[in-house]
Amino acid sequence: MIEIKNLHFKYHSQTEEVLTGIDLSIKKGEFVSIIGPSGCGKSTLCLTLNGIIPKTISGEFSGDVIIDGINTKDREVSEFSRRVGMILQNPESQLFAMTVEEELAFGPENLAIPREEIEERISWALSIVDMGNKRDEFPGNLSGGQKQRIAIAASLTMKPDILVLDEPTSQLDPVGKREVFSVLKGLHEKEKMTIVLVEHRTEPIAELSDRVVVMDKGSIVLEGTPREVFEKVPLLRELGIMVPDISYLTYLLKEGGYVKDIALTVEEGRRLFI
Ligand SMILES: Nc1ncnc2c1ncn2[C@@H]1O[C@H](COP(=O)(O)OP(=O)(O)OP(=O)(O)O)[C@@H](O)[C@H]1O
Ligand SMILES: [Mg+2]
Known part of the structure; x- marks a missing residue:
């Protein structure tokens, strides 16, 4: 679904490359998370997935980003904004309509999709984010988590092949974070959506x-896999990345010879001791 080959990018205003040779393939339906220290190029990489880089934000670009067989160099950004839904940190900056319904209708209306189908898409998207009862609400009145769920739903009405989320919960309270992650879980498991998530919380x-x-x-x-990566505790700590608490604890116990594996979740951790 996504094929990135030897991708280099330098912003005009910077002296050094921000992306220094990225190779990455992502399969249809795969859920891939990207982590790394601040400034390592995660957001820049996201912007290459919908052609914003190099089409709208120019710089020195080389290599290829191929989305479902189409090279981002060869088409306009509008082509990819339909295929690749992009969700950013701040849900406020992504909402502008007076009602949730208008917000969700906006994208497909611009594609001149028939009213009936728009209607179907809105109902489908609202059911995925579990916001069917907020259709007539003013988005400004919603909680942070609800706003971000509406931003996701608005993206879904375009029927994207891929959803890219750049720290979508960093400005949300714990309840909002949980709501958004639960939507992502459903999108992955039930809708088989291809998801790219930039996130610094490893749990x-x-x-x-x-x-x-x-x-x-x-x-x-x-x-x-999460296990293969989160086992590399010393390397990650060197990069300033905190593995899940339970992984760190079980890593130390494994080093001491007390348990055989590291755990990724508290549930797994519990099983190690029974
Ligand atoms: N529009 C831009 N113009 C010039 N330089 C930029 C631009 N956007 C980002 N940069 C620089 O490129 C580098 C990578 O930034 P990027 O935002 O991709 O990192 P990041 O991994 O997303 O960081 P964070 O975790 O803080 O969000 C940084 O040095 C940043 O200052
Ligand atoms: Mg970023």
Whole structure:
């Protein structure tokens, strides 16, 4: 679904490359999380997935980003904004309509999709984010978590192939964070959506992802299943990445010879001791 080959990028205003040779393939239906220290290029990488880089934000770009067989160099951004839904940190900046329904109708209306189908898409998207009862609400009145769920639903009405979320819960309270992660879990498991998530909290990553990609200074330094990645505790700590508490605890116990495996979730941890 996503094929990134030897991708280099430098912003015009910077002296050094922000992406220094990224190779990454993501399969249809895969849930891939990206972690790494601040400034390592995660958001920049996200912007290459819908063609914003290099089409709208220009710079020195080389290599290829191929989305479902189409090279982002060869088409306009509008083509990819339909295929790749992008959710950002701040839900406020993504909502502008007077009602939830208008918010969700906006994208498909611009594609001149028939009213009946728009209606179907809105109902479907609202049911996925569990907000069917908020259709006529003013988005400004919703909680942070609800706003972000509406932003996700608005993206879904475009029927994207891929959803890219750049720290979608960093400005939400714990309840909002939980709501959004639960929506992502449903999208992955039930809708088989291809999901790319940038996130710094490793607990939800361990629980949700098929694969974790660790970036540092513009390149991928580690990649694998959550278990393969979160086992590398010393390397991650060097990068300032905190593995889930339970993984750290069981890592120390494993080093001491007390348990055989590291645990990714508290439930797994509990089983190690029974
Ligand atoms: N529009 C821009 N113009 C110039 N430089 C930029 C631009 N956006 C980001 N940068 C620089 O590129 C580097 C990578 O930034 P990026 O936002 O991709 O990192 P990040 O991994 O997402 O960081 P964070 O975890 O803080 O969100 C940083 O040095 C940043 O200052
Ligand atoms: Mg970022």
